[in-house]
Amino acid sequence: MVKIAPSLLAANILELKSEIQIIEDAGAHWLHIDVMDGHFVPNITFGPDYVKAINNLSNLTLDVHLMIENPELYIPKFAENGADIITVHYESAIHLHRVVQMIKSYDIKAGVAINPATNVENLRYILNEVDMILIMSVNPGFGGQKFIKEAVEKIKHLKSMLPSEKDVEIQIDGGVNGENASELISAGATSLVAGSYIFKSIDKRKAIESLMN
């Protein structure tokens, strides 16, 4: 079953509690939290305290997408504050293997994300260690951007590389909507992140359902 992960980046920050309640009632599986530091990406968003507050509010899986430099400095705090999955960028972790081991040492799931121009082949020697690969289908930093269609080929390529004996989630993030969801799932995506498509919809429940179907 595909996991729908609404990105809180697009939620109304002043109505966060009711926004989360609505998507939880609508059957969303994970909450995607985009952490940006103003260095790795040209935007600044949430920190560990935000994750702690959301953790007190919801029982959904907290899927934390770190778009930050030196992720090893902040992983402990995000893990202690309730992250269930921490994803770091291939492009920001110099010692990626060590960083993945660090995430797993907190007994939570570890993901690795790649930017649109990064080749999935670069992930070959980390696949045995990770629980999830996140394929970015926009340049990281902002919600509401247009889907980059080459991501579909990248999902297929990644799927062909996955070890058969290990379950690795393939997550797609950026510009996901009711029109491209089925193609993404057919290609092999097992988790869809969607921000604007869900939170800017008049009927958020319907938007979530259209992603699942």
Ligand SMILES: O=C(CO)[C@H](O)[C@H](O)COP(=O)(O)O
């Ligand atoms: O990681 C992200 C941006 O860097 C967001 O998760 C992503 O952009 C989701 O927003 P939208 O669905 O509006 O594209």
Ligand SMILES: [Co+2]
């Ligand atoms: Co994201």
